[in-house]
Amino acid sequence: MDNIVDYLKEQRNQEWRDEIRKNIKVKDRTQKIRVLMNEEEPNIRNKNNNEVNTGLTEEQALLEAQRCIDCPTPTCITGCPVGINIPKFIKKIEIGDFLGAASVLKETNTLPAVCGRVCPQEKQCEAQCFYTLKLKKPPVAIGHLERFAADYEQNSGKMSIPEVATQNNIKVAAIGAGPASLAWAADMARFGYDVTVFEALHEIGGVLKYGIPEFRLPNSVVDIEIESMKKMGVKFITNFIVGKTASFDDLRERGFEAFFVGSGAGLPRFMNIPGENYIGIFSSNEYLTRVNLMNAANDEYDTPVISGKNVAVIGGGNTAMDSVRTAKRLGADKAMIIYRRSITEMPARIEEVKHAQEEGIEFLNLNNPLEYYADENGRVNRMKVQKMELGDPDESGRRSPVPIVGSEYYIDVDTVIVSVGVSPNPLIPSSLKDLDVTRWGTIVVNTETMQSSIPDIFAGGDIVRGGATVILAMGDGRKAASGMHKYIKSKKEI
């Protein structure tokens, strides 16, 4: 850790940083009010697919950047899973060097335009900001500034391509093209490897494409980042399922020397209550995939989707918010969240809950589904729900929901989206007999190197964590890249 601290100090001591710090007194910086993200009007945006957050203007970004006091020991960085040099990129914004800010982001973060949008900054960097910790004031809007710099670069047409080392002709592969693999691939390309990413679906991006809706993360934003990875030399092969289309042994024969498994948490959970297989009841994965990946809501595309007038979404996570807001946009009169705990325990980001509320989503908190009913064609038309109250905290630390006996009642529904979590995708673990997996099906790894029980196989993201965030997956990808780099170097020296 010492050398990183020294490195940050040395960077902070550069002349331009000194100068910019002196421009405005710390006291004046801390008097400024945190910027508010610009947003589309709730009653307009809930009828279209446009991005809800429209970004900061240059003026807003400059003012917000001035709030950062450029701490001697910046705690914000400790909250960032990929270790972005946060003060440096913010000071670049303050001096008006927006492209410079973007290239600072890219030193450690492959997908800044994505992270600026979907990272839970309020739980990470911003939770560790000096303002939050010491001043008890709203933190510097690090996330908004990250997005500003990344968007500026994307729109400038002057995307900087990170420098890559001389090609070492050692072939390495990732399985799955989601955030974990993309972060891994960018680092491996930088180290000079011949990098291939295999993807089962027909699109690159994983959950960024099939899961997160356009109104929160436009596909075009993801595509620009992927294009710049291609320019770094990363190869992408779609429609290829490692373990099925070809085995790991086949790929070893084709010269691949190490693998990174970032295959994600691809198995939706259901509640196993009566009637859950009636028509009109989907997993959030299916509903979002139809709409986001397959364009089902667009008449010109062949994939259909059922999206009715009374839509109940079961769950309280970000995916539940994405689903219910999508249903509203597809024309639901009533789009409801049914969640068994209270709003305080909700795992979704505060921003997503706020946006959903503004858009007219109804929240039936402390309610739990018990059974579904259908018409003669097997189409869901009603559900039985039970009211809950909060009991003692459970192992998650949240107060546990306790059913209120006799409180059952019925709600008319024509579409239900079950969003109660995912399990790890079994395809990879089941194709590797010697791979150590937990009883939940996640891959066991050394948490420092991300190496699995099979030495040439590394893993990260949801296939290891069982269901987490984009940025934690990316952090894993980076760790795995450095672990794999060391592994290959040591193997070659022998």
Next chain:
Amino acid sequence: MNRIIKKEFFSDKVAKIVVEAPDIAKSRKAGHFVIIRVDEKGERIPLTIAGADIQKGTIDLVVQEVGVSSSKLLNLNEGDYILDVVGPLGKATHIDKVGTVLAAGGGVGIAPLLPIVEAFKAAGNRVLTVLAARNKDLIILEDEMRMHSDELIVMTDDGSYGRKGLVTQGMEEFINKEKIDVAVAIGPAIMMKFAALTTKKYNIHTLASLNTIMVDGTGMCGACRVTVGGETKFVCVDGPEFDADKIDFDEMLYRLGAYKSQEAEAYQKHLDSIN
């Protein structure tokens, strides 16, 4: 992008297409399927692999025109490309030397049955096959099936070919004649339901291979879920074959109809646009 090497019509609406897919040709086994997407706007649909040629690097798909996607696929010609083909998916059929196998195929279900019959025969089993369809035109791959079967009966609903009657009548004829160790039934859900009821009467362990609605085909979406023995299973990763006796075919039947009206409307629009 996968090139169509050959297209051969069995009847008006049913054709075999031979598609370049060298990796899949090499790794596929009896019972596996692929997911295809014809073009940019197409949906992802599952199709069972009816055969493969490792040397040529091709797989055989048998397609019946029932809606927009199958129509688009059959409108492609030799030399054209299918945008996406991914697989092989699902679990392969468990092939063993069991003794006598009764294989029942209905309509285009005969195509996925072929590699299974082939594999059981190659494993040293006695194979008795029943092919059934509404009429003569819809009986496919008879010669290939005959090649790998010890005995074969053809049944048609209208009596236009083989014997007049249902698949279950052909099955019972074999069952009454000799001891059956395992049965396999592939075809429309309703046919498999009655095939399963028939073999159940005689306590014959029966497998059915299901073709449900799917999106990704890798376990991600759950569109393909069926109830088997009271538990929800995913056809794409847990199947496509299950113990026929335990499958809730009625649930499967209504789930297959989930998009019926949308599909019919889209198909009509599609037909109007190409005619």
